[in-house]
Amino acid sequence: MAQNGEYGRELEQRTMKCFSIDLGGTHATCGLVEDDKILASETLNVEDAGSLAGILPRLAESLKRLNGGMIPQGGEVSGVAIGLPVIVDFYRGKALGSNGKYVDADKVDLQSWGRESLGLPLFAENDARMALLGEAYAGAGRGFENIVMITLGTGIGGVAMIEGKLLRGKHAQAGCIGGHLPVKVEGRKCTCGAVGCAEAEASGWALPLLVKEWPDIKDSSLRRYENIGFRELFSEAARGDRVACEIRDHCLRVWATVTVGLVHAYDPEIVIFGGGVMKSADIILPYIKSHVHKYAWTPWGKVEVRAAELGDNAALLGGIPMVSHAKPLSG
Ligand SMILES: [Zn+2]
Secondary structure, rough: OOHHHHHHHHOOOOOEEEEEEEOOOOOOEEEEOOEEEEEEEEEEOOOOOOOOOHHHHHHHHHHHHHHOOOOOOOOOOOOOOEEEOOOOEOOOEEEOOOOOOOOOOOOHHHHHHHHHHOOOEEEEEHHHHHHHHHHHHHHHOOOOOEEEEEEOOOOOEEEEOOEEEEOOOOOOOOOOOOOHOOOOOOOOOOOOOOOHHHHHHHOOOOOHHHHHHOOHHOOOHHHHOOOOOOHHHHHHHHOOOHHHHHHHHHHHHHHHHHHHHHHHHHHHEEEEEHHHHHHHHHHHHHHHHHHHHHOOOOOOOOOOOEOOHHHHHHEEEEHHHHHHHOOOOOO
């Protein structure tokens, strides 16, 4: 069992089951989870759903299917935990703001949906925080109480646990917008409205813009790609394409720089990296480790830098700590 602060102490006592939902922009994964094991799961394509309200009935059907076609009876399942790609107020179980994804999320009454569709209390959290809970409980963060997790993908997620507690803040934004720490004063305009955020300088959505604007791009094999992603970038760089190497190294510097910023902000023992880009962990981790150990001000010693262990299962496995340690909802 995990030993992460308040979560660890509580969870050692008993076995528990919950439903977990990891809702992304195009897919939703539903799971039936018991302690640190996923008993059953399925992934739904929700690309065409358009709104959160439109997806909920399909999520309820999926969860019932995972439970043998039944609504759980007699307290065998303790609750529903859902991770959403928006800002979420955990204590009120409510989405607050969306930055373009699921614009109806703040109007949906998730609590009522949980009670009426499944007869269960519902706990909602930002998806990146839920993934950090999963890694802390059952993955790379086991045994640590002070953790920063950075997710490198279409955007850059950055979340923090301090002294065994998820950092949330007054407006539920603390420690969940790590990708919007500024790294460049005269930088690119970001989706959040600011300029020069890490996410605007080196993320999945920024990469095509970066490639288009890079000097000498006409001499590079990268111009062959219409939709360039990090997989193509890293593989062209591995083949020795000079421009691909330069852009890859620029991204590594941005990620390492924002990591130093997050280490200074949150004083973690360990930084965990997740997301699709970590397929190239053999290049990314050594670079970031050496940069952080050189530049982060940590007179006590060296911050651990590790890859996430649970992949796409991290958020599902964050369900048990959410359901078991929730405080009463305030309305
Ligand atoms: Zn931003």
